Each structure stands twice: as structure tokens, then as C-alpha cells.
Amino acid sequence: MARYIGKRLIYMLITLALIATFTFFLMKILPGSPIASADKLSPEQRAVVEARYGLDKPLPVQYFDYMLGLAQGDLGISINQFKGANVTDVIISRMGPSAQIGFQGMVLGTVIGVLLGMIAALRQNTWIDYSSTLVAIVGISIPSFVFASLLQYYFALQLEWFPVALWKDGFMSSVLPSIALAMFPLATAARFIRTEMIEVLGSDYITLARAKGASGSEIAFKHAFRNALIPLITVLGPMAVGILTGSLVVEQIFAIPGIGEQFVKSIMVSDFSVIMGTTIFFSVFLIVVILIVDILYGIIDPRIRLSGGKS
Amino acid sequence: MEKILQVKDLELSFNTFAGEVKAIRGVNFDLYKGETLAIVGESGSGKSVTTKSIMRLLPEHSAEFKNGEILFGGRDLTRLTDKEMQKIRGKEIAMIFQDPMTSLNPTMPIGRQLTEPLLKHQKISKAEAKKVAIDLLRLVGMPKPELRMKQYPHQFSGGQRQRIVIAISLACNPQILIADEPTTALDVTIQAQILELMKDLQKKIDTSIIFITHDLGVVANVADRVAVMYGGKIVEIGTVDEIFYNPQHPYTWGLLSSMPSLDAEDAKLYAIPGTPPDLLSPPKGDAFALRSEYALQIDMEQNPPFFKVSDSHYAATWLLHPDAPRVEPPATVIERMKKFPGSRYYEGSRV
Structure with a gap:
């Protein structure tokens, strides 16, 4: 297991270096300059500003400098979006709200989704099953901005249960955005668990469990649930990254100073080091989650062995 | 008769x-x-x-x-x-099924699958059930039954799995x-x-x-x-x-x-x-x-x-x-x- 994780970590570093290189050169190909109102500056002024951020050096030197900094954990400084602030600090401060609503949304959505899916599978082809399927379809097909706006209108404006927007009331501010974000994982989990449970409940080992005298609930929870979880983990991992790293739309609607909102703005103003830093941060996050998912597989499904490549 | x-x-x-x-x-x-x-x-x-x-x-x-x-x-x-x-x-009434490759739960150690009917139908402790289960595995001719209790179905061959299924079915006589x-x-x-094995066990129980x-x-x-x-x-x-x-x-x-x-x-x-x-x-x-x-x-x-x-x-x-x-x-x-x-x-x- 330790050997396997060590090997995976080395692959992760290689992947990251490739992503950093790729993003770096893509950025350089893009038109636009991070220096605000560059056109109005005289060539001399411009040269001074470029020299301060090292933008005057030849491309290979810039690349080398950046990678060297990255290896030391230095993501550089923001050129214009946060005026000289350290990119690592920017990401950390922006990550907080995104992670909170993302985490709450994920947990809420997954738990309710799994429950709905289980009930639907155990009561297959009854009205419970049909209404659970309806919830899943609605959750997947209604865009999150419609759902977020509806929540905002009824629960914040009409009923005044929660603040309309902004990040000022702690947990209360996070409730509506979390619910808005929960819809997609909820629908996905319900769909996956229902399909998988129905399949598992029809398998031979469930018949054997019944032949042993197991009751309905023992079969559902002791025998079937764990086997039905496996495919769900595959989709939940990457989805968690997407949601934890911020949903731009939901953050915009509730005016939450999250990382999604910051990322898009940095692209609009071509803040080179912030774009690079955020991309690398997202990549690390995704790669780590994929590793966790792979380890979870091994825990849930003993057939998948993670012993130094020998299966 | x-x-x-x-x-x-x-x-x-x-x-x-x-x-x-x-x-x-x-x-x-x-x-x-x-x-x-x-x-x-x-x-x-x-x-x-x-x-x-x-x-x-x-x-x-x-x-x-x-x-x-x-x-x-x-x-x-x-x-x-x-x-x-x-x-x-x-x-x-117990039952054995056709395909031993699919009739055991792949995510549960066979020890737990064996003790399940015992704990369900007989008033015995977990430790006693475990002992009975090991005896059952020995009865169906499984070598090193203590070690194998913790293993999962995929670690057994088809014939061994059918022996385990038979052991499960015979758990409560x-x-x-x-x-x-x-x-x-x-x-x-x-x-x-x-x-x-089946003929042998039938005579025994x-x-x-x-x-x-x-x-x-x-x-x-x-x-x-x-x-x-x-x-x-x-x-x-x-x-x-x-x-x-x-x-x-x-x-x-x-x-x-x-x-x-x-x-x-x-x-x-x-x-x-x-x-x-x-x-x-x-x-x-x-x-x-x-x-x-x-x-x-x-x-x-x-x-x-x-x-x-x-x-x-x-x-x-x-x-x-x-x-x-x-x-x-x-x-x-x-x-x-x-x-x-x-x-x-x-x-x-x-x-």
C-alpha cells in the first residue's frame, strides 16, 4: 500500500509539471497583457513595469523562473487583480467560502441522494420510486442558476429566512448556496444508487443471503449497499472537485467571494500568475481526489488490490 | 419412512x-x-x-x-x-446454488458470511459462532480454516467457493x-x-x-x-x-x-x-x-x-x-x- 501510494505521488508530480508547462505556454500564446491600460503607457513606463514582474526576460527564462518558484511552493504575486498580493494567500482566502458551501452541498446532496436511490430501488415501480426518479430528473435538468434564483426569491426575499446574498452572516449565508449546489450530486447519487441497487438485489449472492434467512433490511444494508456504492464513488470524486472549487454561477448569484468568481475575473484581466496559480491548485486538488477515490475502491471492494501494482 | x-x-x-x-x-x-x-x-x-x-x-x-x-x-x-x-x-431448509462464482458476497469476508446464519438463527455469541464456522470450514475440507475466515470470495477457487456455500448451508443443521x-x-x-463431500456430509448430519x-x-x-x-x-x-x-x-x-x-x-x-x-x-x-x-x-x-x-x-x-x-x-x-x-x-x- 505504501509503495503504491509512493508510486502514485511520483506520477502526480509528473502530471503537475506537465499541466504547469502546458498552461504556461497557452497563457503566453493568448493575446492581452496583465498590465492595465498598457496602451496608455509610454514605452519607458511599460518597460519599467514589465521589468518589475520579470515579463521582459526571454520566454525560456520566464518559464524556468516560474517552474523554479513552483518547485519551492511559490506561485508568484498577483500583477493587477490583487495588486502585488501573494497568489497563495489569495487562493487560500478565496477557498474558504467555496469549500464551505461546496462541502455542505456535497454532503447534503450525496446523503439525500443515496437515501432516495435506496428507497426507490427497494420500492421499485411504486409511486415512491417514480417520485424519486422525478426528483433526480428535475435535479439534473434544471440549471443551477434557475434553482439558485428560485431559492433566493422564496426563502430570502419572500420568507426572509436567510440573507439574500453576500458572505456576512456565517452559516446562515451558506445555507441557500449549499442547497443550490446539492441538487446535482443529489440527482446523480439517486440515479446511480437506484440502478446499481436494483442490479445488486437481483444477483445470486442476494438470493443466497435470502436463503440464509436474512431480513429485508439486512439484505439492503449489510449485503447490497456496499456493493452498490462502488460506481457512485467514481462519479462523486471528480464532481466533488468541481463543486468544492467553486461554482461560478452560484457564487455570482449569492455574491460570495469564492474562488470560482475570482478565477473568472483573473482571466478577464489576464492576471497571469493568478490564472496559473489557480489552475495548478485545481489540478492538485483533482489529482489528490482521484488518488483518494482509488484508495477508497480498495477499501470498499476487496477485489481491487492496491499492493504495489500486483493485483 | x-x-x-x-x-x-x-x-x-x-x-x-x-x-x-x-x-x-x-x-x-x-x-x-x-x-x-x-x-x-x-x-x-x-x-x-x-x-x-x-x-x-x-x-x-x-x-x-x-x-x-x-x-x-x-x-x-x-x-x-x-x-x-x-x-x-x-x-x-437451506439451499445451495448453481454458480459458486456469483453466490458469495464479493465485499464481505467469508467468515462473516458463514457466521451470519448462525447468529441469525441460534442464540450464540460471536466468538462461538466463529468457532462453529471454523469447524464447518474444516468439515467441508478447507485447509487452514482459521486463516481463510478473513479472506474474500475472490481469493478462493470455484470448487472452494462451492465448499464454502455448502458450509453456509449446513451451518444450522x-x-x-x-x-x-x-x-x-x-x-x-x-x-x-x-x-x-455432499454424500459424506449427508450421512454425518x-x-x-x-x-x-x-x-x-x-x-x-x-x-x-x-x-x-x-x-x-x-x-x-x-x-x-x-x-x-x-x-x-x-x-x-x-x-x-x-x-x-x-x-x-x-x-x-x-x-x-x-x-x-x-x-x-x-x-x-x-x-x-x-x-x-x-x-x-x-x-x-x-x-x-x-x-x-x-x-x-x-x-x-x-x-x-x-x-x-x-x-x-x-x-x-x-x-x-x-x-x-x-x-x-x-x-x-x-x-
């Missing part, structure tokens, strides 16, 4: 989109204490459905008892609630063990080992076995009595010698003729012509009549009742009626009948 299970006039249908499939159309048999009853027949003859209905393992929403009863310990199993059945399943083609998915050498198979070689090896099923009915039932050496029903003749034999002279293996009947609309008379070269006019119109051949041997064919014309069974069957005292072709003590 003591009757442990009685199946009387059992009729069961599946309600499907296409209509009512009459899977069991009046099945009668008794199971005696300590015996092995083999149920043979081709796919779709109703042998698996019959045993699954005894265990009440058929999907409740589509399978429906139409008539008859299954008497076990003074109770009619067709009328019990699922809660009451849970107390019988695994404790008094059931009165009846239903084995639904337990050796079909195994290769021949392992098949022989598993059969030996004195259980009755219902053994479902379509392999007549296996039947000859394990069974005391044989019931031949066709089209949702038992067409002939008798001791293993009576069925093998004095068969009366044309379908049994067909089955026996299609069995490969070492001393057969003609190289080509016999196959029963045609296909099994469609149980959505079962034929009026004898279900086998349309495939049988021995069918009489009455077979097309009236269902034959059971005719008694001996105290233990009954066959449902009009050929046994006193007014029926005398027909010659296939040559291979006559060869067999020559060896059976009491058959009309018996050739004395020359065997």
Missing part, C-alpha cells in the same frame, strides 16, 4: 407482460427423512421453480401460488408470511438441503469431489437432500429416488434403479437415450426432437406428446394420470393404461430394462 416434506397439487404461475406463464402445473411429491431426491429435466421444465417455491425465493410480485400446498413440519409453506419464512430459511445444480458450473474432477440437475450421470451417483419433470409437471417418479432400468414414460426414454455411454455402438448421440412446450399456453394433453414418436391419440386430448408401476414407481403416460397398445421402447432402453428384475424384458440372472 418418515415424510419430512409433502408437495401436493402445487400450481404456480408467473404474471408477465405476455400473460400468465404456468410454470408449475400440479406437482406432487414427498420427501423422506435422510433420502436424496433428484429432480431432473431440461431447462424450463420447472425444476428450479419448484424448489425456489419451497423456499419462497421467487419474486413475490410476479410469482403466484394458484393451488396446492407445501407441507413442512405441520405448516403449509405457501401460506406463511415472509417473516415466518425467514425463520425457516437457512435454519430448517437443516432438515432439508436443496441443491440447485450445485456442480453444473464446476469442472468434472471438482464435480466429483463436491458430490463425494442426516439431512434430506433435493438435488436438482440435468446431468443423469450425477443422478446415478447421488440419488435414492428420481423425479423426472417436463413442462411444469412430474412425469415419472421412482427409485434410481427403477428410473434408470425400468423407465416407463417416453420422455424418460428420451432422456436416457440421449445420455452418452461408453459402450454405445452408434457414434451419433441421440437428441430429443423439438423444443419444450410454451408454458404461456400449455398443450391440452400430455405436454410431451408433440415431441414423442410414441404419442397416442388420447395424449393430444387428455392429460395422463399417474399409473402405478410399483409401490415406489409411478409414471404419467397413457401407455401404461390397460387398453394402450404395446410399444417397444428404444433399443438402448430395452438394453437397460433387460437388467432389471420385474421389467418385461428382464433376462433372468444373467447380469
Whole structure:
């Protein structure tokens, strides 16, 4: 297991270096300059500003400098979006709200989704099953901005249960955005668990469990649930990254100073080091989650062995 | 002999989109204490459905008892609630399935799968259950049972898995063990080992076995009595010698003729012509009549009742009626009948 994780970590570093290189050169190909109102500056002024951020050096030197900094954990400084602030600090401060609503949304959505899916599978082809399927379809097909706006209108404006927007009331501010974000994982989990449970409940080992005298609930929870979880983990991992790293739309609607909102703005103003830093941060996050998912597989499904490549 | 299970006039249908499939159309048999009853027949003859209905393992929403009863310990199993059945399943009636590769839970250590029925049906502690489970594994011939308790099904071979399934089924010393083609998915050498094991264990714990198979070689090896099923009915039932050496029903003749034999002279293996009947609309008379070269006019119109051949041997064919014309069974069957005292072709003590 330790050997396997060590090997995976080395692959992760290689992947990251490739992503950093790729993003770096893509950025350089893009038109636009991070220096605000560059056109109005005289060539001399411009040269001074470029020299301060090292933008005057030849491309290979810039690349080398950046990678060297990255290896030391230095993501550089923001050129214009946060005026000289350290990119690592920017990401950390922006990550907080995104992670909170993302985490709450994920947990809420997954738990309710799994429950709905289980009930639907155990009561297959009854009205419970049909209404659970309806919830899943609605959750997947209604865009999150419609759902977020509806929540905002009824629960914040009409009923005044929660603040309309902004990040000022702690947990209360996070409730509506979390619910808005929960819809997609909820629908996905319900769909996956229902399909998988129905399949598992029809398998031979469930018949054997019944032949042993197991009751309905023992079969559902002791025998079937764990086997039905496996495919769900595959989709939940990457989805968690997407949601934890911020949903731009939901953050915009509730005016939450999250990382999604910051990322898009940095692209609009071509803040080179912030774009690079955020991309690398997202990549690390995704790669780590994929590793966790792979380890979870091994825990849930003993057939998948993670012993130094020998299966 | 003591009757442990009685199946009387059992009729069961599946309600499907296409209509009512009459899977069991009046099945009668008794199971005696300590015996092995083999149920043979081709796919779709109703042998698996019959045993699954005894265990009440058929999907409740589509399978429906139409008539008859299954008497076990003074109770009619067709009328019990699922809660009451849970107390019988695994404790008094246990079951082994066809495919050991899929009948164990892949994400549960086999130790837990073994102790589950023990903890469920007997008032014992976890530690005691574990001890019993290890003994059971030793009983079915698993080496190093203590170590293997923690392992998962994928760490065992097919034959070993079937041994584990057998150990699970025997955990509570059931009165009846239903084995639904337990050796079909195994290769021949392992098949022989598993059969030996089952015979051995039956003697040790004195259980009755219902053994479902379509392999007549296996039947000859394990069974005391044989019931031949066709089209949702038992067409002939008798001791293993009576069925093998004095068969009366044309379908049994067909089955026996299609069995490969070492001393057969003609190289080509016999196959029963045609296909099994469609149980959505079962034929009026004898279900086998349309495939049988021995069918009489009455077979097309009236269902034959059971005719008694001996105290233990009954066959449902009009050929046994006193007014029926005398027909010659296939040559291979006559060869067999020559060896059976009491058959009309018996050739004395020359065997």
C-alpha cells in the first residue's frame, strides 16, 4: 500500500509539471497583457513595469523562473487583480467560502441522494420510486442558476429566512448556496444508487443471503449497499472537485467571494500568475481526489488490490 | 419412512407482460427423512421453480401460488408470511446454488458470511459462532480454516467457493438441503469431489437432500429416488434403479437415450426432437406428446394420470393404461430394462 501510494505521488508530480508547462505556454500564446491600460503607457513606463514582474526576460527564462518558484511552493504575486498580493494567500482566502458551501452541498446532496436511490430501488415501480426518479430528473435538468434564483426569491426575499446574498452572516449565508449546489450530486447519487441497487438485489449472492434467512433490511444494508456504492464513488470524486472549487454561477448569484468568481475575473484581466496559480491548485486538488477515490475502491471492494501494482 | 416434506397439487404461475406463464402445473411429491431426491429435466421444465417455491425465493410480485400446498413440519409453506419464512430459511431448509462464482458476497469476508446464519438463527455469541464456522470450514475440507475466515470470495477457487456455500448451508443443521445444480458450473474432477463431500456430509448430519440437475450421470451417483419433470409437471417418479432400468414414460426414454455411454455402438448421440412446450399456453394433453414418436391419440386430448408401476414407481403416460397398445421402447432402453428384475424384458440372472 505504501509503495503504491509512493508510486502514485511520483506520477502526480509528473502530471503537475506537465499541466504547469502546458498552461504556461497557452497563457503566453493568448493575446492581452496583465498590465492595465498598457496602451496608455509610454514605452519607458511599460518597460519599467514589465521589468518589475520579470515579463521582459526571454520566454525560456520566464518559464524556468516560474517552474523554479513552483518547485519551492511559490506561485508568484498577483500583477493587477490583487495588486502585488501573494497568489497563495489569495487562493487560500478565496477557498474558504467555496469549500464551505461546496462541502455542505456535497454532503447534503450525496446523503439525500443515496437515501432516495435506496428507497426507490427497494420500492421499485411504486409511486415512491417514480417520485424519486422525478426528483433526480428535475435535479439534473434544471440549471443551477434557475434553482439558485428560485431559492433566493422564496426563502430570502419572500420568507426572509436567510440573507439574500453576500458572505456576512456565517452559516446562515451558506445555507441557500449549499442547497443550490446539492441538487446535482443529489440527482446523480439517486440515479446511480437506484440502478446499481436494483442490479445488486437481483444477483445470486442476494438470493443466497435470502436463503440464509436474512431480513429485508439486512439484505439492503449489510449485503447490497456496499456493493452498490462502488460506481457512485467514481462519479462523486471528480464532481466533488468541481463543486468544492467553486461554482461560478452560484457564487455570482449569492455574491460570495469564492474562488470560482475570482478565477473568472483573473482571466478577464489576464492576471497571469493568478490564472496559473489557480489552475495548478485545481489540478492538485483533482489529482489528490482521484488518488483518494482509488484508495477508497480498495477499501470498499476487496477485489481491487492496491499492493504495489500486483493485483 | 418418515415424510419430512409433502408437495401436493402445487400450481404456480408467473404474471408477465405476455400473460400468465404456468410454470408449475400440479406437482406432487414427498420427501423422506435422510433420502436424496433428484429432480431432473431440461431447462424450463420447472425444476428450479419448484424448489425456489419451497423456499419462497421467487419474486413475490410476479410469482403466484394458484393451488396446492407445501407441507413442512405441520405448516403449509405457501401460506406463511415472509417473516415466518425467514425463520425457516437457512435454519430448517437451506439451499445451495448453481454458480459458486456469483453466490458469495464479493465485499464481505467469508467468515462473516458463514457466521451470519448462525447468529441469525441460534442464540450464540460471536466468538462461538466463529468457532462453529471454523469447524464447518474444516468439515467441508478447507485447509487452514482459521486463516481463510478473513479472506474474500475472490481469493478462493470455484470448487472452494462451492465448499464454502455448502458450509453456509449446513451451518444450522437443516432438515432439508436443496441443491440447485450445485456442480453444473464446476469442472468434472471438482464435480466429483463436491458430490463425494455432499454424500459424506449427508450421512454425518442426516439431512434430506433435493438435488436438482440435468446431468443423469450425477443422478446415478447421488440419488435414492428420481423425479423426472417436463413442462411444469412430474412425469415419472421412482427409485434410481427403477428410473434408470425400468423407465416407463417416453420422455424418460428420451432422456436416457440421449445420455452418452461408453459402450454405445452408434457414434451419433441421440437428441430429443423439438423444443419444450410454451408454458404461456400449455398443450391440452400430455405436454410431451408433440415431441414423442410414441404419442397416442388420447395424449393430444387428455392429460395422463399417474399409473402405478410399483409401490415406489409411478409414471404419467397413457401407455401404461390397460387398453394402450404395446410399444417397444428404444433399443438402448430395452438394453437397460433387460437388467432389471420385474421389467418385461428382464433376462433372468444373467447380469
